[in-house]
Amino acid sequence: LDAALAVARARVGADADKVRLAVVAMGKCGGHELNYVSDVDVIFAHEAADGVGDDVSLRVATQLASNLIQVCSAHTGEGTIWPVDAALRPEGKAGALSRTIAGHVGYYERWASTWEFQALLKARPAAGDLALGRAYVDAVNPFVWKAAERDGFVSDTQKMRRRVIAHIPSREADRELKLGAGGLRDVEFAVQLLQLVHGRTDTGIRQPTTLSALAALTRSGYVGREDGEAMHEAYAFLRRMEHRLQLYRLRRTHVVPDDEESLRWLARSLGYLRDPVVRLEKEWGHQRIEVRRLHEKLFYRPLLDAVARIPSGQAHLSAKAAEERLTALGYADPKAALRHLEALTTGVSRRAALQRALLPVMLEWLSEGSDPDAGLFGFRRISDALGATPWYLRSLRDEGLVAQHFATILSTSRYTTALLEREPEALRLLGHDLAPLSAEALTDEMVARAARRR
The missing domain is CATH 1.20.120.330 (Nucleotidyltransferases  domain 2)
Known part of the structure; x- marks a missing residue:
């Protein structure tokens, strides 16, 4: 990248001194994890030299960045081994090839998606003006470590x-x-x-x-x-x-x-x-x-250790760390969620052991619904009522489709959860395809049920 930038500066000529340009490595390049034929993901940041206007500095930075990309791509012809890719920049391929640090910060403050902050985890100064690259990383780092607090x-x-x-x-x-x-x-x-x-x-x-x-x-x-x-x-x-x-x-x-x-x-x-x-x-x-x-x-099982003190080789989160993790999963009341987990998993009974095994994946499925808090509370209520019933936990453990459908219902519809509390035997139906029946199939089903009743 440094060699390609030197060639780019030679191509641009005297104007190259009108701007400072940093090449920030991203992705596998940023993490020192390149494959033999990886894309080299980068972001460009620039600052104008003293006395140079913003329009001129942007033009020169764009020329330097585009020439750098061309030089790396041309080195091995059409079969480029390490092509430079700047698509992770703000607004992707539709955005400016290079921005000032202030321009980057303005974008991350207002428009960036969550995945863009996740991508910045691997950002590091790689070539060009390294001091400017470090300033860029220092400026965007606070956004990375607040990403988990964002809505959605x-x-x-x-x-x-x-x-x-x-x-x-x-x-x-x-x-x-x-x-x-x-x-x-x-x-x-x-x-x-x-x-x-x-x-x-x-x-x-x-x-x-x-x-x-x-x-x-x-x-x-x-x-x-x-x-x-x-x-x-x-x-x-x-x-x-x-x-x-x-x-x-x-x-x-x-x-x-x-x-x-x-x-x-x-x-x-x-x-x-x-x-x-x-x-x-x-x-x-x-x-x-x-x-x-x-x-x-x-992501899920250490939560159980935090509330149940399970003697195992799992990670042991503090109560605060467990609350942070539940908040990140979308639970609006993490303290209440921890109380439900404690009630479900504490003890040495077979029921508690089965629920400790089930809850990591159940928590994941519940967190995908519109109301994880109501889903976990519903799971606790139904488990309290049916936990001693031999078929209940066994069905959830052994039939993955039942557990997944159950979690979806619990975290999506309080009305249907209440129906399941009153008619728990209906849980057995969740192992089947839940797509609505056609009118013809529904008629046949009703006729068959009437015949069975007779």
């Missing part, structure tokens, strides 16, 4: 993750190493979400690199030791797999091939010499399941 923080982050998964072509969903369920993005998303929530008051967990941040979260107790080690191992495996996959013919891809020849090459490059394809598929499948399990667990 939870729903925005959830929508972003769902949108990423929804855009994966169906034929590639099971082979997507980066964006799919149990992939690299699940690890990064969980780590960054924990940083955004707890990094507001704990500066020790603000590292830009994923594994360094995970280690800091583990040391500080936000992630249990065993979970932190398992997540580290899974992420390292997936990144090695990603590196080897991209070295194969130097292609920018995250889709694991399904043909025998390519899979054998990939497996042998990772050290699997006997039955390489079978062993690779088995290990990859194991790590995907582990990542998905930990992704769901890291």
Whole structure:
């Protein structure tokens, strides 16, 4: 980047001295995590030299930035290994290629989306005027550590993750190493979400690199030791797999091939010499399941430790940290939520043990509804009434669709929750497709019920 900027300055000529330009690394470049054929994400910030007007400084900064991008792209022709991408800048590709620090701050104060603050976690001065780059990072950092307090923080982050998964072509969903369920993005998303929530008051967990941040979260107790080690191992495996996959013919891809020849090459490059394809598929499948399990667990299960004092290797949050996490999840009354969790999980009974196992994923599903507080309260009321009934918790534990539909109803409709309290046997129906019946199917159902009654 520095070499390309030097070439850009030579191209622009004497006007280059009219502006200070900082190149701020973002994404994997910002976190020192580049692949062999990664995009190099950057943001440009500039300040006018003494006596130079704003219009002139913007024009020159834009010339320098665009020439820098061209120089990096032209170096290896059409098959650029590390193309520079400035799309993470304010307003994306529609925005100015470079802004002053004041211009960046004005945008982040008024218009930025939650995901843009999440992206700034990895921002670092990389080239050009490093002092100006440090000033840019210092200016935007306060916005990053207030992001979890924004209205819609939870729903925005959830929508972003769902949108990423929804855009994966169906034929590639099971082979997507980066964006799919149990992939690299699940690890990064969980780590960054924990940083955004707890990094507001704990500066020790603000590292830009994923594994360094995970280690800091583990040391500080936000992630249990065993979970932190398992997540580290899974992420390292997936990144090695990603590196080897991209070295194969130097292609920018995250889709694991399904043909025998390519899979054998990939497996042998990772050290699997006997039955390489079978062993690779088995290990990859194991790590995907582990990542998905930990992704769901890291953000939710420590809440239970905070209220139930479970003797385990999980992280032990303080009551204040647990309240912060519940607030970030969208609970309007975190103190009441903690009381419900304590009532549901305290004790050594089988019921308390089952509810401790269920609640991490139930909390996630409840937080996706319009009223998580009412959902958790409804779950407590129904569990108090039915907890000793053999089929109730067993159905929630063993039939995932029942639990998910149950959580959706609880956090969406108080009326339907009240109906379930009066008619708890209806919970058994939640394992079926809940799409409305057609008129014809409804008629057939009513006729069948009438016949059964006769």
